[in-house]
Amino acid sequence: MTEKFEPKIVAFFCNWCTYTAADLAGVSRLKYAPNVRVIRVMCSGRVDPQFVLEAFARGADGVLLGGCHPGDCHYAEGNYKTLRRMRMLERMLKDMGIYDGRFRLEWISGAEGDKVRTVINDMTEKVRKLGPLDLPGKFKEWDKEIEELEAQVSKSAAKEETVHAR
Amino acid sequence: MTENKPKQENLPRVGFYICHCGTNIAGVIDPAEVQKYAAGLPGVAVSRDYKYMCSDPGQEMIAEDIRKHKLERLVVAACSPLLHEETFRKAAAKGGLNPFYFQMVNIREHASWVHTDKKAATEKAKDLVRAAITRVRYHQALDKKRVPVDPNVLVVGGGIAGIHAALTLANAGKKVTLVEREATIGGHMALFDKTFPTLDCAACILTPKMSAVKAHPNITLWTYSEVEKVEGYVGNYKVMVKRKPRYVIEDLCVGCMECIDACVFKEPKFHDKFNQGLGKRKPVYIDFPQATPKVVLVDPETCIQLKTGKCKKTCADVCDRKAFDFEQKAEMKEIQVGAIVLATGFKAHDAKRDPQYGYGKYPGVYTALEIERLVNASGPTSGEVVLRDGRHPKEVGIVHCVGSRDAKTNKWCSRVCCMYSLKLAHLIKEHSGAEVYNFYIDMRAPGKAYEEFYDKLLSEGVHFIRGRVAEVNDWAMTPEEEGRLIVRVEDTLAGFVRRIPVDMLVLSTGLEPQADAQEVRRRFNIGCGTEGFFQERHPKLAPVNTFTDGIYIAGACQAPRDIPDTVAQAGAAAAEALALIDAGFVELEPNTSHVIEEECCGCKSCLPLCPYSAITFEEVKKKAVINEVLCKGCGVCAAACPSGSIRQNLFEDDEIFSEIQGVLAK
Amino acid sequence: MKYQYFPGCSLKGTGRAYEESFLAVFKALGVEISELEDWNCCGATAYMSVDETKSYALAGRNLAIAERAAEDVIAPCSACYLVLNKTMQGLKDHPELKRKVTSALKAGELDYKGTAKVRHPLDVLVNDVGLEEIKKRVKNPLTGLKLAPYYGCQVVRPFATFDDQHNPVTMDKLIATAGAECVTWPLKTRCCGGSLTGTVPEAGLRLAYIILKEAKKRGAQAIVTPCPLCQFNLDGYQDQIARKYERIDMPVLYFTQVIGLAMGLSAKELGIKRGIISAEAALAGR
The missing domain is CATH 3.50.50.60 (FAD/NAD(P)-binding domain)
Known part of the structure; x- marks a missing residue:
């Protein structure tokens, strides 16, 4: 690879803590890696595991989910639900070959602009080291493999039929 | 994932605008390039860049374009939606478009201010813009909910900030409950002899205000009390206040202090908190002669009667008002208020x-x-x-x-x-x-x-x-x-x-910050900065507002400040509360969730998830029902619903999926 | 309880009495001590200002050796304790430096991970062994002896890991446990003169004199220290101080010697006689 691989990371930030923290990082002019694209949700508890899967399926190399610290949720306990869901999702992702920090859950309060910077920089570096995930590319490869397999199967099936027919 | 992309030919007509914000955005991101890029995206009918989109001409331009080009959706790439979302929603409405057909893209706080690589920042802006343009197609026309505002106000903390806020509100004719943790109001200022730089006597300027609080017909003063629980939302808060026992009936005591002389302890010998431990007091005491209310109290830690039940109770005997009650228990009071001013000090x-x-x-x-x-x-x-x-x-x-x-x-x-x-x-x-x-x-x-x-x-x-x-x-x-x-x-x-x-x-x-500032901010659902002081909504433009509507902050609980600044801020907080109350109603963001009845399978997964008990189960139809007045719009239920029958306005699955797809579509 | 032991140059040289008493006390307390194999200079010399990277590598080598065993490393000399901790911190904070140091150590077939734990014997005695355990073994309480605890600068600065930077108290507690009276004074962590006693004697001697004089004024019969350089400066220069200022005659003991005495170990085992200013009169006269 001649050019440095620039990972694409999709982030879901809750409106009250992490999104505000990212705004604070901006107001404080902290500098961090330009690899993250933030999608705002009202609460990290709104993040359906399918959103994470969709992001990976559409080509994200990493997915970051940011919510309020435990006990600090604007909606009392939404982040606890996030935690439960995402622990389960992590196990599922692992079975699918997505691990080593490609998916990350972080609690970042509205005052922690600096944490936004460190988390984004750290995650960008780690995912950069892991290399591209490129699920869309892999889907194509897999589709091709399956097509080939199917073709092989139908070919040999056809052969067998002829054998039987004899 | 299901592909429910609207067909290319009948895409709604999108107007796209990118703001330079002077050089704040344009110094890093190339607005012209993003504008050109957006113009080529499907459905975009108008694409423009402009120096200051939030200015009057900027907003006018949007309204004008909506009318002229029959725009059906609006996307503005500028600063944080937390700052100007409302501004552009209003611009949309001015042009005759439902304000919720709008999506904002944050390319300042989240891009130009935090990145130095101009090319990468511009690419990021394009990705975010594409996501918003994809997303906005799925937006629905919505209306804001109007709810009435309770005209009563709670002020927490009876220092000079709380006193001034309470008096201002009461003078405007609002009913105020002032809750103070200590036995007297006055706060730190009551400790001072003189105040800088005028060297005027602190007591001479403070005690009249304290008396005014006590005497004001619109103020209910609860000292030795703490807020235990806060429920509800802007304009409609339900607050539980714990009134700690003084062992003296407040309404009966006239503050003659004869009981203090009569106490079985002839000499004061216990740590006097008010005097910073430099003086001593008895188990029955009053913080200082001008304490307001002028009511004695008994310290359960040092009073023999309260500790052992075996005292001659000379204090009670001497009281001809029969104000002593050693059986007194803490009392819980519930009040309804529309706004809350927090002035809890330092x-x-x-x-x-x-x-x-x-x-x-x-x-x-x-x-x-x-x-x-x-x-x-x-x-x-x-x-x-x-x-x-x-x-x-x-x-x-x-x-x-x-x-x-x-x-x-x-x-x-x-x-x-x-x-x-x-x-x-x-x-x-x-x-x-x-x-x-x-x-x-x-x-x-x-x-x-x-x-x-x-x-x-x-x-x-x-x-x-x-x-x-x-x-x-x-x-x-x-x-x-x-x-x-x-x-x-x-x-x-x-x-x-x-x-x-x-x-x-x-x-x-x-x-x-107060030792329990974190607990208090959780109780009131507001934020704290890293140093632990309460977080204002905006450091310059909303210094007494918090991120929770209807809750205002004043004085040293927000940051260290002196008396003149504290009083000014308390006045500002009172004015903000008055503005809310006198409007008579508030408009709530329509981001609540609702159930699509025909799609609900009645599994009840959502029921235990809602912290506000807004979801109930309709036994006859076997369907979940969401009470939109109680719903606060977190979307936890929408994420959990296995049949996808719960939808959150402004954050519908389709909207978020399209945003994900948009961000990555390249 | 088992620990590794990093002696450094002092405990094998000027601080022999510290090594003897340290080993004797820990043995008597049933603590197993094994000397770090093939250790080298900790790097506390002027080397740090000559070539920082190499001096980090020098200290790093000791740490890499220590990492091979699971036990914490005790570094009794304050300078060793500080330099080894500083090295761990420095290599953690500066990845580039760490890269250089680890690659240098690799050449010597050593692997530096930064997992060693460098402890001071004061910390181990108070927090691992415990004052209760020591108290149980005190056979000969030093009743009536007034001792001034003198910590020096390096055990609590800049890394105050087990005690307060401004007012350390671990040694005070040990002195009390030994049955002696602890002098309260504000010079616990003031400079002993450091290397200035050798390089700029007029400054160094004055600093040492200030400490000796104040200890005497406050009624101390001996100063107690955990640092070989402090002991050396305060004990060894008293003749010169006498010529320049006044004669103080203040014995300067290691805290391990004090605890050892209280535990009934012999003066010989504890190297009491190695001090230049004799402690015998003070110890006998109580």
């Missing part, structure tokens, strides 16, 4: 956290609050500056910035210490004739008549030594130093290290 820095200054080790070392009581005419020594061992100090040192501007304790400047140190220097000199040394890092006097006050002190012969004190000890090197406190300090103006022997040392302790 905590003085604990001087023991700086062991180099010897507080608690050398009896000659005092905190500034202790000196406030010592120089106070109504304090434990009636204003006489006398050491703990009875001697009169000949030389007094005042150490500035204890627990302020210090990487080891608190990084912030506490704002008031320079000025109150000057005031104490003046008062100590006036009361005792001692030589006074101020050890300061920088002299900060940025207020009306503050610098002049500093000048006055200079001419009064108070000594000023610039340098942070290294340590204070009793290590005498010469006979003259014997038995005195030695202040070691680098005099940064003279350029050498000095040893200054003093008899009394005052530590000008800084201002910190």
